[in-house]
Amino acid sequence: MLDLKSIMEEPELIQEMMKFRNVDINLSEVIELDKKRRDIIQDVEALKQERNDKSKLVGKIKKEGGDPSEIIDSMGGISDRIKAWDAEQKEVEDDIKSIVEVLPNILHESVPRSLDKADNQVIETVGEKPSFDFEFKNHLDLARELDIVDFEAGGRIAGNNFALYKGLGARLEWALLSYMIHANSVEGPYQFIIPPALVNEESFYASGQLPKFADQAYKCEDDDLYLIPTSETALLNMHREQILKEDNLPILYTACTPCFRREAGTYGADERGLIRIHQFNKVEIFKFTTPETSYDELENMLVDAQKVLKPLGLHYQVSLLVSSDLGQQAAKTYDIEVWLPGQDGYKEISSVSNCEDYQARRGNIRYREKESKKVRFVHTLNGSALATPRLMVAILEQYQQSDGSVVIPEAIRPFMAGLDRITK
RNA sequence: GGAGAGGUGGCUGAGUGGCUGAAAGCGCUCGCCUGCUAAGCGAGUAGUCGGUUAAUACCCGGCUCGAGAGUUCGAAUCUCUCCCUCUCCGCCA
Numbered sequence: 001m002l003d004l005k006s007i008m009e010e011p012e013l014i015q016e017m018m019k020f021r022n023v024d025i026n027l028s029e030v031i032e033l034d035k036k037r038r039d040i041i042q043d044v045e046a047l048k049q050e051r052n053d054k055s056k057l058v059g060k061i062k063k064e065g066g067d068p069s070e071i072i073d074s075m076g077g078i079s080d081r082i083k084a085w086d087a088e089q090k091e092v093e094d095d096i097k098s099i100v101e102v103l104p105n106i107l108h109e110s111v112p113r114s115l116d117k118a119d120n121q122v123i124e125t126v127g128e129k130p131s132f133d134f135e136f137k138n139h140l141d142l143a144r145e146l147d148i149v150d151f152e153a154g155g156r157i158a159g160n161n162f163a164l165y166k167g168l169g170a171r172l173e174w175a176l177l178s179y180m181i182h183a184n185s186v187e188g189p190y191q192f193i194i195p196p197a198l199v200n201e202e203s204f205y206a207s208g209q210l211p212k213f214a215d216q217a218y219k220c221e222d223d224d225l226y227l228i229p230t231s232e233t234a235l236l237n238m239h240r241e242q243i244l245k246e247d248n249l250p251i252l253y254t255a256c257t258p259c260f261r262r263e264a265g266t267y268g269a270d271e272r273g274l275i276r277i278h279q280f281n282k283v284e285i286f287k288f289t290t291p292e293t294s295y296d297e298l299e300n301m302l303v304d305a306q307k308v309l310k311p312l313g314l315h316y317q318v319s320l321l322v323s324s325d326l327g328q329q330a331a332k333t334y335d336i337e338v339w340l341p342g343q344d345g346y347k348e349i350s351s352v353s354n355c356e357d358y359q360a361r362r363g364n365i366r367y368r369e370k371e372s373k374k375v376r377f378v379h380t381l382n383g384s385a386l387a388t389p390r391l392m393v394a395i396l397e398q399y400q401q402s403d404g405s406v407v408i409p410e411a412i413r414p415f416m417a418g419l420d421r422i423t424k
Numbered sequence: 425g426g427a428g429a430g431g432u433g434g435c436u437g438a439g440u441g442g443c444u445g446a447a448a449g450c451g452c453u454c455g456c457c458u459g460c461u462a463a464g465c466g467a468g469u470a471g472u473c474g475g476u477u478a479a480u481a482c483c484c485g486g487c488u489c490g491a492g493a494g495u496u497c498g499a500a501u502c503u504c505u506c507c508c509u510c511u512c513c514g515c516c517a
Contacts, residue, residue, distance in 0.1 A: 041474050045486045052486090055498040059442035072497045079497085243434075243471085366471095368434080373453080374480075375471070 001361045002103055004096070008034060014106065020113040020323035021104050030099055037092045044085035051078050102212045105358040107323050108295070108332040114322040120335070121322075126306075127315035129339055134402040138342025139393040140273040143169065145404055146422055149274065161263070161277050163389070168422045172395075172408070173281065175415035176388050177256050180283040182415075183308045184385055190254035190285050190304075195234035197257050198225040203237035206363030208329040208355075218260045227260035231284040232382040236359055239288060243375055244367040250289040250297055254385070256281065270343060274389040281388045283308075287381040290367065291357065294379035295332075298354040302334050305350045305385040311411040314394050315339040317346055329355040336386075338394040349390045352383035 007014055011027040018025050054075055058068040112119060143149035148169025154162040165173045185192040204210045204226045209217055218227040228234055235253050244251070259282050266276065274280075285304060289297045302318070309316060316338040326333050330353035337346035357377035360366065366375045399407045405423040413420055 038474070041486080045474065048486055051497080055496095056442070058497050063442080068497075075497055245434080372480095373469085 001101055001358060002106065003357075003361065004030075004034065004100065007031075007100070017107045017323075018103065020107065020115065021326065022115060022324050023104060025099075025103065030096055033092055033096045033099075037089065037096065040085060040089045040092060044082060044089060047078060047082050047085065051075065051082065101362075104326070104328040105331045105355060107326075108354070108356075110320075111326070111332050112320065112322045115324045117322065117325045119322045120325060121320045122317050123320050123334075124318040126310065126317070127313065127339075129315055130341065130398050132341070132400075132402075136341055136397070136400060137404070138273070139340075139396040140342070142396045142400055142404070142406065143273070146406065146424060148172070148422065151273070158278070162279060163274055163277050168419075169392075171416055171419075172412070172422065173388055173392060175412050176391055176395075177281055177283060178415045179412055180308050180385060181254065181256055183311075184254035184283065184285055184304070188254070188285075188304055188307065190252045193231075193235060193238070193253045193255040195231060195238070195255055195257060197228050197234070197260075198223075199228055199234055199237065200225060203233065203240065203363075206240055206365075207233040207236050207359055208362065209233060212328065215264055216262050218262060228257060229261045230259050230282060230382075230384075231255035231257040232286060235284065235286040235382075236363060236365075236380055239365050239378075240363040242365060244288065244365070244378065246290065246367050246370040249367060249378065250287050250293065253286045254283060255286070256283045259387075274393050275340075275343070275347065277389060283385055283388075285383045285385045288365070288367075288378045289381065290369075291376065291379050294354050294356065294381060297379075298332065298334075298352065298381055301381055301383045302336075302352050305336060305352055305383050308385045309336060309338075309350070312391075312395070312409045313411075314398055314409075316349065316394075327351075327353065329353070329358050331356045331358070338390065339398065340390075340393055341397045342393070347390055347393075349394065350384040350386050353381065355380045355382070 002014065007027055007030060011031060015025060015027050054071050058071055061068040061071070107113070112121060137145075146168070148166055150164040150166050151162075153166075154164040157164065181192060184190040198220065201210065201224055204217070209226070209229065217229060219225070220227070226233075234257065235255055238253070239251070258279055260279050263276055263278060285301060287294075287297050287301065306318070316336055319335045319337060321330075321333045321335055333351055333353040335348045336350040336352070338349040339345075340347050356379050359380045360377040365378050365380070367378050368375055395409060396406050399409065401407060401421075403423075405421050407421050408416060408419060410420075
């Protein structure tokens with residue numbers, strides 16, 4: 001959620017940013033509504049003051065044994081009038097909120113402004129494209145031949161675009177998750193969390209999923225709970241409605257959860273198999289920081305995500321996303337894209353973002369500044385480190401051998417009882 | 425799911441209609457004192473919105489004691505609904 005005050009102060013600037021985020025908005029309506037809101041507040045507060053003053057007087061007169069009925073008579077209907085104004089105020093505030101809450105975050109100054117995703121800037125390339133001196137296979141063929149992923153069974157159990165890992169496939173999946181958790185929380189500084197995979201409406205709102213992206217979520221109607229699309233949704237809300245101590249910041253968490261996405265209307269022909277499925281596992285890293293440090297922490301986070309990826313020896317690149325490619329919550333995002341031979345392209349395997357105070361404001365997550373003792377919104381950052389289905393695709397495709405087997409990256413072997421290869 | 429208890433400031437915890445935005449303690453901050461990383465003394469210490477302002481400094485006012493609705497001139501205190509936590513029982517991985 002954007003800050004209403006900054007909208008009032010510099011609407012042109014924000015409108016301009018929204019334009020580069022593909023959002024056409026005229027903020028003059030919000031400004032009008034806010035003016036109306038202030039007018040109402042002033043009127044209703046004058047009435048409330050009168051009510052309070054007179055009520056106090058009644059108490060005083062009664063205590064002194066007098067007769068307050070004259071004053072009580074003079075207050076006829078004042079509470080009803082207040083009630084009416086209160087309702088109107090709420091209406092105006094709801095109108096403002098309904099406009100502002102669906103606006104995306106502001107842009108950090110370092111974010112390239114473009115409406116064309118092709119302008120994403122590759123800032124780093126690691127490793128090289130593997131070259132095969134045989135006819136290489138895509139992950140679908142490999143998985144079928146090695147019998148490690150069963151889409152048919154997944155479809156039978158749940159539906160289309162649900163995957164089922166099997167045998168060594170399941171073990172590889174589990175090993176990857178263990179490896180990543182280990183990298184983040186044993187070798188890295190993140191505290192390991194296993195949060196609920198279902199969250200309530202408040203949590204879903206705070207993370208930015210509601211109201212705009214309700215149609216992308218699986219909802220349990222009977223309980224008003226939502227299946228998380230990422231553990232970010234859960235981790236953010238660990239501190240919802242709290243005031244943290246500056247001394248405790250930054251707070252660093254890593255979590256491993258299944259992620260659930262309806263992906264309504266997003267499936268393309270090039271995204272069959274494990275590229276885009278309704279349920280997948282992901283290891284997330286998350287930070288609560290002060291505003292002053294959040295961009296340094298973002299850079300650190302990008303390094304941390306690569307610390308997980310690099311030892312796997314995969315070829316990948318890092319991109320700085322342009323304005324129009326950012327998610328709603330993000331003010332700045334780096335994507336890590338791994339090379340997938342079967343796609344003849346790079347696919348996002350991690351996305352590292354600074355959401356600044358966008359989510360903190362929605363979830364009312366604040367901290368007390370040590371010096372000034374003032375209460376301020378924290379900044380929140382999230383990143384994947386990493387998402388497994390695509391990681392598995394990358395390993396299968398990049399590590400495939402001419403005989404159809406797949407070599408397991410060395411870093412993963414300790415998590416697979418030393419197994420070094422998946423064969424038929 | 426059933427029975428009972430409870431949800432108050434950073435924390436613990438008083439408070440059953442006006443003198444309570446809230447005792448006391450802890451914690452924290454500042455000052456004083458003390459020949460030493462202790463103790464003592466004093467003061468301060470919720471958030472948010474609006475007005476005012478150069479000011480996110482004062483000052484004035486509104487709101488907030490789990491959430492919402494109600495009774496009343498007036499509600500942390502009374503009534504209703506909902507949510508959550510704890511204890512016991514039941515059920516179940």
